[in-house]
Amino acid sequence: MTKVYTSGEVEVRALAGIDMTLHEGEMAVLLGPSGSGKSTLLNIIGGLDRASSGTVLFEGQDLTAYTDRQLTRYRRNHIGFVFQFYNLIPSLTAWENVSLVTEVARDPMKPEEALAMVDLGDRMSHFPAQLSGGEQQRVAIARAIAKRPDVLLCDEPTGALDSKTGVIVLEALARINAEFGTTTAIITHNAGIRKIAHRVFHFLDGEIAAMEVNAERIAPAEVVW
């Protein structure tokens, strides 16, 4: 699959030819220098953006053939996103931020169940400004998992956090992956995080330069930041 962005005369080959599979239930880490194509790939897998050529298969269906409407339905039913900045609505409580999603999902958890999964069962009535960065990110994770997505896509989920808080966020992601079997892909610039994954994809210049399989994984608390 390739992705070329064109603006005027300028063409940027963000993905020069990627051939990869995310296995059901796995935790994958995507590493690589800035501009190597990691976010572009995540956005295409998540149906936020479209490939320029090639195929993108989810359960045998090719997303590249989807209409915008089908892509919206695919995102809504199957994909959870977590970004570096939490994108919570400041005037809504943690519970209300999560319930925005559960109100439109097919078979959602209750917001309190999703918040308990990230250890925030006792902070449901707090507003984002009353929560630390790590707690806000955990609300964002609760919001992403509340619709029971098949795939959870995380773009630098610990990028704005200190190491101690980052570990707590990774522990929440690892628990969700283990308990629900949610296929999880995490972009990070922190090479230490790669050891919590089943597999690691190394990006370079819009290609996957290498793939590692971790024979042994470490717990998030053991990550060297």
Ligand SMILES: Nc1ncnc2c1ncn2[C@@H]1O[C@H](COP(=O)(O)OP(=O)(O)OP(=O)(O)O)[C@@H](O)[C@H]1O
């Ligand atoms: N909407 C866009 N229009 C034009 N070029 C883009 C667009 N989005 C990304 N690019 C370019 O595509 C290339 C890959 O970007 P991408 O964001 O996927 O890299 P990345 O590996 O995620 O980087 P980072 O680690 O800095 O987030 C870069 O050269 C970027 O400038």
